[in-house]
Amino acid sequence: MLADLQDKVIIVTGASSGIGLATTRLLLQAGCKVFGCDLNSLPEDDTLKTTRLQFKQCDLSAAGAPKEVVDACVAAFGGRIHGLCNVAGIADANASADTITDDSWDRIMRVNLTTPVYLMREVIPYMLKHGGGSIANVASKAGQSGAVAGIAYTSSKHGLVGATKNVAWRFVEEKIRCNAICPGGVKTNIVQSADMSKIDQAAYGKMKHIHAAHFEQGIAEAVTQARVLAFLMSDMSSEITGAILPVDHGWSTI
Structure with a gap:
């Protein structure tokens, strides 16, 4: 179904876990050449042991990274880059403007917004x-709502939505497409590693009923995002550019 992906060169950030890892695996299955990068190393997995995957362990938010x-990527696969999947991101502790x-603020904006723009x-x-x-x-439901996360994460994902639309508009005639997906709840390290002891409890108390209503439907597997x-x-998807696609089991309808 995605046969045209054969031999395309695609960069995937956050490639060692969660949505990034699921995307890397799926693209490799489709015949892509994938250049992955992440702060953490790749897991031991036979499906990743191929010359069509090159990996760089690094802090993408570092200067020049x-x-x-x-x-x-160019050194590994040549000068043609067909695609970029900006997946890497970090969560906040639901901190509000007063906390x-x-x-x-600086760390979350640098990882979630500045780095994708620089890439x-x-x-x-x-x-x-x-x-x-x-x-x-990869934006978030928090890129379309103010009642999902803290102010830094919310601002960073709204910013990424805006950057997506700007790039799509600016380069439409040059046939560079730029889209974003907005996941809801997904089983990734960004969720599993949340430390509730550091959560802004006052802020979370105002949004937890919204989370609870959505998560009753279950938390999605990372591969559901990778497929998109x-x-x-x-x-x-050749006619799709500038789209902000909710992939959230209907959370975007409320």
């Missing part, structure tokens, strides 16, 4: 040179 990743610290900046010249490409950013990202990398 986005350029280093793209340069490494957010400078460090938390887009680095891959776009290669896409322009070769007639187009596809970018997919793979679709957005493929030519089957």
Whole structure:
């Protein structure tokens, strides 16, 4: 069904776990050449032991890291980059405007917004040179609502939605597509590692009933998001750009 992905070169951030790992596996199954990167190393998995996967362990939020990743991808697979999946992200502790610290704000904005934008900046010249490409950013339900997370995470994901639309508009004639997905609850490390002792309890108390109502439907597996990202990398989505796609079991309807 996604046969056109064969031999396409796609960068996937956050590739060692969660949505990033599921996306990496799915793209490899479709015949892609994947350049993955993550702060953590890849898991021991026979499906990842292939020359079609190259991996760089790094802190993407460090100065110069986005350029280093793209340069490494070009060195590994040549100068054609067909796609970018900006998956990596971190959560906040539901801090509100009156409790957010400078460090938390800066870290979350740098990882969730600045880094994806810098990666887009680095891959776009290669896409322009070769007639187009596809970018997919992982935003969040928090990118469309103010009642899901803390102020830093919410702002970062709203910002990523705006960046997605701007890139889509700016490069539509150059055939560079840019879309975002907005997951709801997903089984990933970003959820599983949440430390409730650090949660802003006053803020969370106002939104927990919203979470509870959604999570009654269950928490999605990461592969449900990966399937949409793979679709957005493929030519089957050739007319889709600037779209902000909820992948949240209907949470976006409330």
